[in-house]
Amino acid sequence: MSIDWTHFTPWASLFGGALIGVAAAMLVLLSGRIAGISGILGGLIALRRGDIAWRLAFVAGLLAAPTAMVLMGRELAPRIDAGLGMLLVAGLLVGLGTRYGSGCTSGHGVCGLSRLSPRSLVATGAFMAAGIATVFVTRHLLV
Amino acid sequence: MNALAAFAAGLLFGIGLIVSGMTDPGKVIGFLDLAGRWDPSLAFVMGGAILVGYFSFAAAGRRGRTFLGGAMQLPTRRDIDARLVAGSAVFGVGWGLAGFCPGPALVALGAGIDQAALFVAAMLAGMVIYDAAERLIHAPRRRAKA
Numbered sequence: 001m002s003i004d005w006t007h008f009t010p011w012a013s014l015f016g017g018a019l020i021g022v023a024a025a026m027l028v029l030l031s032g033r034i035a036g037i038s039g040i041l042g043g044l045i046a047l048r049r050g051d052i053a054w055r056l057a058f059v060a061g062l063l064a065a066p067t068a069m070v071l072m073g074r075e076l077a078p079r080i081d082a083g084l085g086m087l088l089v090a091g092l093l094v095g096l097g098t099r100y101g102s103g104c105t106s107g108h109g110v111c112g113l114s115r116l117s118p119r120s121l122v123a124t125g126a127f128m129a130a131g132i133a134t135v136f137v138t139r140h141l142l143v
Numbered sequence: 144m145n146a147l148a149a150f151a152a153g154l155l156f157g158i159g160l161i162v163s164g165m166t167d168p169g170k171v172i173g174f175l176d177l178a179g180r181w182d183p184s185l186a187f188v189m190g191g192a193i194l195v196g197y198f199s200f201a202a203a204g205r206r207g208r209t210f211l212g213g214a215m216q217l218p219t220r221r222d223i224d225a226r227l228v229a230g231s232a233v234f235g236v237g238w239g240l241a242g243f244c245p246g247p248a249l250v251a252l253g254a255g256i257d258q259a260a261l262f263v264a265a266m267l268a269g270m271v272i273y274d275a276a277e278r279l280i281h282a283p284r285r286r287a288k289a
Binding site for chain 1: 145146147148149150151152153154155156157158159160161162163164165166167168169170172173175176177178179180181182183184185187188189190191192193194195196197199200202203204206208209210211213214215216217218220221222223226227228229230231232233234235236237238239240241242243244245246248249250251252253254256258259261262263264265266267268269270271272273274
């Protein structure tokens with residue numbers, strides 16, 4: 001294993017992570033909800049009365065974030081290697097998997113681990129392991 | 144009031160995702176690529192988030208109601224079943240293929256990035272399929288067993 005020092009950003013990542021933690025704290029302490037993105041989106045598919053506005057508002061906040069960052073002088077510059085077909089397959093798997101698994105990186109990885117939930121620990125282990133295995137196959141075995 | 148709080152939380156969450164580097168699939172894949180040139184940044188994102196989260200959720204757990212007077216709706220399940228593990232593994236495969244998970248994909252969509260729009264559309268389709276399968280296959284089977 002070698003460390004990618006050119007892309008490694010410990011301080012920005014730690015700070016950004018802390019902001020994510022503060023945002024999750026706001027949602028739970030003010031709205032009483034878990035900041036799990038897949039769960040918030042999933043709840044918008046089977047609509048229930050009285051349970052829509054906060055979900056839409058949270059998603060609107062996420063969508064507005066890049067505009068707020070541009071105003072602060074930072075453009076988003078994602079490096080996306082996946083082609084269109086790959087993006088479609090990946091999106092489908094992420095949608096299905098997060099709903100069957102009751103959460104994603106935010107709900108299990110951040111909120112669940114913060115709550116010391118055994119379910120989230122198992123889920124986080126499973127998606128991390130599957131992600132690492134997938135990248136090993138696509139980056140090292142199939143090249 | 145609740146919706147305003149949720150909007151502010153979503154905005155800050157998205158800013159955190161951008162600042163931390165999570166909205167860059169290249170960085171996410173760099174973290175998952177243990178056998179290549181490894182970028183450990185994402186461990187710091189989780190560390191920072193969990194450090195703050197641990198104390199916040201402990202405080203939330205002690206409170207019966209939110210600061211706005213609403214109900215505290217925290218998950219209560221503790222069972223580990225095949226759905227949890229298999230679903231999470233399927234999610235991990237998709238995450239590893241594109242480097243996007245749901246939050247960062249939505250933020251990238253907000254930045255008007257075409258590939259993110261495609262990914263989010265497919266992700267929503269996956270969620271619709273889950274809901275349909277739940278209603279048409281899983282729920283009737285559970286009822287038949289009961």
